[in-house]
Amino acid sequence: MTDVAFAALRRRLQLGGGRPAQQVTDAARARDDTPRIRVAEVMEPPLRAIRCPAPTPWGAPVAFLDGIQRTELLGSVGTEPLVAARIAAGVRCRTDRLLEGAVHRVSHVVVGRPEALDVLGTLSPGWQAIPLTEDLEPHPYAIRDAARAAIDRARMGLELEVARRFRETDREAWLLVDGTLTSSPDWATDPRMIGLVKSHTTLPFTGDDLERYLTLPVGHRSSAYMPPTRSVTPIHAFGLRLWPFAGRDLLHGLLRVERAPTASALVEADLIAARLFAERAPLANDPRADRLLYGIHAVERWLGAIA
Amino acid sequence: MSMPIIGQVLATELRPSTPHAFHFWTGREAGAGIGTIVRVEAEARVIFGVVTEAFAWSDLARPLDAVIGADGDPASTGDAPTERVEMRLWTAAVLRQLPEQPVQPVPLGPVTLATDADVRLALRMESYTEGDDARGIPIGLYAAGGTGSPVLLDADFLLGPEAAHFNITGVSGLATKTSAVTFLLSSLFQRFPASKGTVAAVCFNVKGPDLCFLDQPAPLGEADLALWHRLGLSPTPFTDFTLHAPYKADGINLNTLRSHPDLAAQVEPLVWGLREILDFAEVVLNRDDVDAKAGALLDFLAERVVGKEFVAPELRDRPFVVESFADLDALFRAIFDFLETQSRGGEVWRTHHVATIRKVRNRLGNVATRSKGLVTDDGAVGDLPWGRFRDRSVTVVDVAGVDPLAQDLVFARVISRLREHLERRDLGVDHVVVFVDELNKYAATDGAETYVKRMLLDLSERGRYLGLVLFSAQQFRSQVLRRVVGNAGTTVYGRMDSDELALPGYATLPPAVKARLAALPKGELLVRHPHFTHPVFVRFPRPPMLSGREGVERFPAAADLPFAEAVVLRLRRHDPTISREAVQAAISGRPEDEVRRAIGAVARERPGEVLEFFRACLRRVIPAEPTAPPAGIRPLAHDGDDPFAPY
Numbered sequence: 001m002t003d004v005a006f007a008a009l010r011r012r013l014q015l016g017g018g019r020p021a022q023q024v025t026d027a028a029r030a031r032d033d034t035p036r037i038r039v040a041e042v043m044e045p046p047l048r049a050i051r052c053p054a055p056t057p058w059g060a061p062v063a064f065l066d067g068i069q070r071t072e073l074l075g076s077v078g079t080e081p082l083v084a085a086r087i088a089a090g091v092r093c094r095t096d097r098l099l100e101g102a103v104h105r106v107s108h109v110v111v112g113r114p115e116a117l118d119v120l121g122t123l124s125p126g127w128q129a130i131p132l133t134e135d136l137e138p139h140p141y142a143i144r145d146a147a148r149a150a151i152d153r154a155r156m157g158l159e160l161e162v163a164r165r166f167r168e169t170d171r172e173a174w175l176l177v178d179g180t181l182t183s184s185p186d187w188a189t190d191p192r193m194i195g196l197v198k199s200h201t202t203l204p205f206t207g208d209d210l211e212r213y214l215t216l217p218v219g220h221r222s223s224a225y226m227p228p229t230r231s232v233t234p235i236h237a238f239g240l241r242l243w244p245f246a247g248r249d250l251l252h253g254l255l256r257v258e259r260a261p262t263a264s265a266l267v268e269a270d271l272i273a274a275r276l277f278a279e280r281a282p283l284a285n286d287p288r289a290d291r292l293l294y295g296i297h298a299v300e301r302w303l304g305a306i307a
Numbered sequence: 308m309s310m311p312i313i314g315q316v317l318a319t320e321l322r323p324s325t326p327h328a329f330h331f332w333t334g335r336e337a338g339a340g341i342g343t344i345v346r347v348e349a350e351a352r353v354i355f356g357v358v359t360e361a362f363a364w365s366d367l368a369r370p371l372d373a374v375i376g377a378d379g380d381p382a383s384t385g386d387a388p389t390e391r392v393e394m395r396l397w398t399a400a401v402l403r404q405l406p407e408q409p410v411q412p413v414p415l416g417p418v419t420l421a422t423d424a425d426v427r428l429a430l431r432m433e434s435y436t437e438g439d440d441a442r443g444i445p446i447g448l449y450a451a452g453g454t455g456s457p458v459l460l461d462a463d464f465l466l467g468p469e470a471a472h473f474n475i476t477g478v479s480g481l482a483t484k485t486s487a488v489t490f491l492l493s494s495l496f497q498r499f500p501a502s503k504g505t506v507a508a509v510c511f512n513v514k515g516p517d518l519c520f521l522d523q524p525a526p527l528g529e530a531d532l533a534l535w536h537r538l539g540l541s542p543t544p545f546t547d548f549t550l551h552a553p554y555k556a557d558g559i560n561l562n563t564l565r566s567h568p569d570l571a572a573q574v575e576p577l578v579w580g581l582r583e584i585l586d587f588a589e590v591v592l593n594r595d596d597v598d599a600k601a602g603a604l605l606d607f608l609a610e611r612v613v614g615k616e617f618v619a620p621e622l623r624d625r626p627f628v629v630e631s632f633a634d635l636d637a638l639f640r641a642i643f644d645f646l647e648t649q650s651r652g653g654e655v656w657r658t659h660h661v662a663t664i665r666k667v668r669n670r671l672g673n674v675a676t677r678s679k680g681l682v683t684d685d686g687a688v689g690d691l692p693w694g695r696f697r698d699r700s701v702t703v704v705d706v707a708g709v710d711p712l713a714q715d716l717v718f719a720r721v722i723s724r725l726r727e728h729l730e731r732r733d734l735g736v737d738h739v740v741v742f743v744d745e746l747n748k749y750a751a752t753d754g755a756e757t758y759v760k761r762m763l764l765d766l767s768e769r770g771r772y773l774g775l776v777l778f779s780a781q782q783f784r785s786q787v788l789r790r791v792v793g794n795a796g797t798t799v800y801g802r803m804d805s806d807e808l809a810l811p812g813y814a815t816l817p818p819a820v821k822a823r824l825a826a827l828p829k830g831e832l833l834v835r836h837p838h839f840t841h842p843v844f845v846r847f848p849r850p851p852m853l854s855g856r857e858g859v860e861r862f863p864a865a866a867d868l869p870f871a872e873a874v875v876l877r878l879r880r881h882d883p884t885i886s887r888e889a890v891q892a893a894i895s896g897r898p899e900d901e902v903r904r905a906i907g908a909v910a911r912e913r914p915g916e917v918l919e920f921f922r923a924c925l926r927r928v929i930p931a932e933p934t935a936p937p938a939g940i941r942p943l944a945h946d947g948d949d950p951f952a953p954y
Contacts, residue, residue, distance in 0.1 A: 058388075062388070094388070094389055097387075097388065097389055097390040098389075098390055099389060099392075278386075278387075278388055279388055279389070280376065281376035281377060281378075281383075281384070281386075281387040281388075282367070282372075282373075282376045282387050282389065282390075282391045283367075283368075283372040283373070283375055283376035284366075285366040285367060285368040285372070286368075289368075289372070294387075294389050294391075295389055298366075298389070298392060301366065301392070
């Protein structure tokens with residue numbers, strides 16, 4: 001079902017001589033999903049499976065950060081597509097086992113080549129036009145992919161903004177982020193932020209190490225390592241097996257956990273792994289529940305309801 | 308005072324709002340529950356609704372996910388660091404919309420619990436509880452929202468003329484049917500406006516001591532007293548109370564569990580004679596019996612014979628004076644003797660066939676036998692105070708211990724007489740509430756068509772025009788004639804049986820309301836009243852009078868007295884100075900029937916000189932005079948020569 005908020009834009013597009021269309025697009029397609037291996041430096045050699053200790057309380061409030069986007073093809077001007085999106089990001093903080101919304105931002109964007117955007121005229125308040133570069137090839141797919149990448153960036157911008165606003169009010173809470181910490185130097189240096197990466201398109205090892213990494217038993221973490229591509233914003237990471245993979249894909253239940261490379265990061269790795277392991281329950285109502293923590297899922301659902 | 312917002316109306320494609328129902332969600336500690344009255348204010352409209360259904364669910368996708376998430380250990384579910392999001396969704400039936408027109412779906416808006424004023428508006432009580440024509444009768448407190456708001460019934464819809472009758476359903480022992488009715492009667496007597504006329508109650512006690520102690524105060528707890536005061540009522544038992552009970556088969560001890568000597572002053576005998584029975588012969592004769600022929604004979608007896616001098620020279624020279632069953636039987640015997648002597652036409656007497664006469668004699672004889680104690684053969688009648696009913700008086704007719712046939716007779720005659728007097732407006736009061744328990748027995752859907760059933764139907768369908776109002780109770784509403792319960796303007800449910808609730812007759816009640824009814828605590832009722840768009844739950848206080856069980860514990864029934872003692876007691880009710888010895892001397896050696904007849908005469912005439920009158924009513928005893936043995940007759944002269952002489 002298409003978003004009714006885009007209906008006015010489609011009318012404008014039609015009045016401007018464009019061709020309105022209605023198609024929900026795959027938000028993830030624009031991401032770099034190319035599988036690759038980038039060998040990481042093991043910080044706790046040798047690479048091995050380490051059993052998580054019994055979980056202990058976090059000792060401070062825990063908050064979850066995530067963002068969502070809903071992208072639609074608005075139509076086309078000539079042969080050039082226009083893409084619109086509703087994006088949102090938010091933080092929910094947990095107190096006495098209950099989650100409450102702490103910060104959120106919602107934004108609407110429309111993305112396209114400048115001349116295509118001109119057809120829409122002046123946008124209503126709350127809408128933001130994102131022009132693509134002039135030198136983009138005029139292939140509709142190229143424009144569409146570039147638009148999606150721009151929307152991704154816009155969403156990331158919202159996530160950074162809500163994280164900053166949350167940190168302005170609460171410096172003590174643990175902030176668990178859906179995705180990598182390397183998106184921002186602020187995140188990558190925040191000792192109380194934890195990145196939870198579900199995607200494994202980039203793997204950190206090869207050969208026997210890779211097998212050890214991908215066959216971590218449930219309740220175990222890997223030795224901590226430092227991904228090589230993070231020279232600008234270095235982080236420490238380890239793999240954590242939340243759910244058994246027997247009979248399934250090797251990646252089932254495997255989460256990459258990222259933390260700022262502080263002095264205590266390696267010391268606290270066991271503790272963090274144990275705390276995250278305890279977050280397996282309750283199970284999220286989502287196909288990605290093997291890697292998606294309930295708190296992150298709750299933020300997604302919340303944003304979906306309010307955005 | 309504005310109440311805090313507890314929820315928000317929601318409307319989706321699958322759960323849309325309509326003019327008669329809406330949905331809202333709340334947090335977990337909202338204070339709402341089944342039966343709670345809520346208020347929605349939005350779009351310049353106010354909507355009142357009563358919660359009829361409740362749902363809760365979490366974001367758990369599959370039950371198996373809960374097992375997996377807890378590693379198969381239910382106890383560890385509480386260890387999860389985050390609680391699942393949980394939904395509380397409520398369905399409410401619209402009680403009222405303001406303004407009433409145009410009728411529109413309930414808008415999206417905030418939901419609050421109803422205040423006292425909201426409850427009054429939601430149940431349309433402002434139309435009959437305020438102003439010069441205030442006529443609200445408290446039925447209990449609306450307690451589901453924590454406010455304890457009084458809920459009142461409209462007297463015009465309880466006693467007529469708009470609607471009338473009250474019916475309560477519930478399982479035995481837990482539904483507090485009797486308590487609810489006695490509370491409502493107390494409430495009615497205290498709050499029924501004098502401008503609406505006078506009112507009295509006639510209650511049939513059909514089991515045990517249920518209604519025998521309605522004048523005896525019972526101690527109430529603080530909670531009950533608080534309820535009474537919140538309702539604006541005084542917790543006092545009935546002050547004008549009389550219990551009428553027939554005698555036992557001995558004709559001298561009353562057939563009631565209220566026989567304690569301390570309570571004898573409010574107990575009156577209920578005794579009827581042949582005249583009273585013959586008017587209701589239909590009751591005691593089943594349909595097969597009362598064919599046209601038997602009916603004709605009964606009419607003949609009623610019009611020409613009973614209570615008159617009946618001249619029948621073919622039977623005997625002097626006229627018959629039939630006042631009692633014994634007199635009637637003498638007439639029948641004379642008829643049979645007469646017919647037996649006839650050579651031709653020996654099967655018919657005055658157009659009545661001998662078989663018909665024998666059948667009527669047999670059935671009427673059965674009445675006297677089976678209803679012994681209620682039916683007297685001595686002509687003395689003890690009856691309800693026809694024409695002398697007092698305002699706010701309670702008259703209990705105790706038929707718990709009598710034969711079912713006699714019970715039918717009592718019901719039929721009392722209700723008929725009430726109707727007759729109300730039609731003539733000479734009963735003494737303008738309205739009479741008749742309370743009948745156990746409608747499953749007296750107005751069952753199955754079973755034979757009885758006179759009592761017809762009476763109850765007539766009462767429920769036409770009684771309100773006369774001011775004759777039926778308060779009734781039963782365990783299974785589904786097994787009572789629909790026209791009887793359906794005519795009740797106010798219907799109340801106590802704790803209900805689950806099987807009963809599963810029947811189609813309760814299809815209009817939402818499942819959650821049924822579930823609550825099946826587990827309703829004592830003292831709570833679901834009330835349906837013409838002004839209420841949907842039934843509401845109320846709590847009523849314990850009545851301030853002894854229950855039957857408490858009554859018999861505090862005032863144990865007196866043991867049956869020997870005949871002579873009972874006679875003394877009966878006479879002392881008229882003259883406490885009468886000595887036992889004098890009475891015993893008067894009745895010594897006399898047949899009991901004769902003594903009973905004399906006591907009946909005393910009760911009827913209420914003479915100044917009780918003992919003298921009593922003695923005068925007994926047959927005169929002629930002292931025996933000794934006579935000398937016959938002297939004999941001298942034999943005739945003996946003739947010794949005569950061999951054939953007897954001597």
